Amino acid sequence: MSSAATSNETSSADTPAQQRPPIVGPPSPQPPYPILVSGSVVKGFGRGGKQLGIPTANLAEDAVERTLRDLPVGVYLGWAQISGQRAVWPMVMSLGWNPYFQNERRSGEVHVIHTFDEDFYGRTLNVAILAYIRPERNYESLEALVEDIRCDIEVAHRSLAREAYQKVKQCDLFKTDDDATSSGSTTTG
Numbered sequence: 001m002s003s004a005a006t007s008n009e010t011s012s013a014d015t016p017a018q019q020r021p022p023i024v025g026p027p028s029p030q031p032p033y034p035i036l037v038s039g040s041v042v043k044g045f046g047r048g049g050k051q052l053g054i055p056t057a058n059l060a061e062d063a064v065e066r067t068l069r070d071l072p073v074g075v076y077l078g079w080a081q082i083s084g085q086r087a088v089w090p091m092v093m094s095l096g097w098n099p100y101f102q103n104e105r106r107s108g109e110v111h112v113i114h115t116f117d118e119d120f121y122g123r124t125l126n127v128a129i130l131a132y133i134r135p136e137r138n139y140e141s142l143e144a145l146v147e148d149i150r151c152d153i154e155v156a157h158r159s160l161a162r163e164a165y166q167k168v169k170q171c172d173l174f175k176t177d178d179d180a181t182s183s184g185s186t187t188t189g
Contacts, residue, residue, distance in 0.1 A: 025131030028164030035129040036173045039063025059108040075133040077156035080112045081174045083124035088169040089114040092152045096136040
């Protein structure tokens, strides 16, 4: 992992969104990626959609601690799927303390890059983390935070467009019961 992935939080003035690289990660995901995690979606602080206009699916604390406890805080990109759905969507995930909001516990907040008609609290969210985008930062304003998140989303789109990153959407984490049935596989109960 790059040294940036282990650095402490920085100010938004240190690295403006306009000066960030347009694509992150090597041409294909390298260890420790992909990092696969599944967890229930729980109610968060209600800030993503309401305050920021960027809704997030908050992973249950046990999923964050069980699977992501050794991962440095920061913003990551990858793929996400809601249980019971076939679609796999691009995502960005904030893992950390969210210093702008002064969180008291570490959280995993996934912004699935798609517009949904309804919330999916209580459903399982499957996530394949494929690359580190940037460290967690504090911000002088809500507008600066939103600008950086929008930049993260653009970086994710460009980075995930590469063939090796696209292939991860076919991993077993994202298989549905329909996939097993259509491929001739059977399951026993």
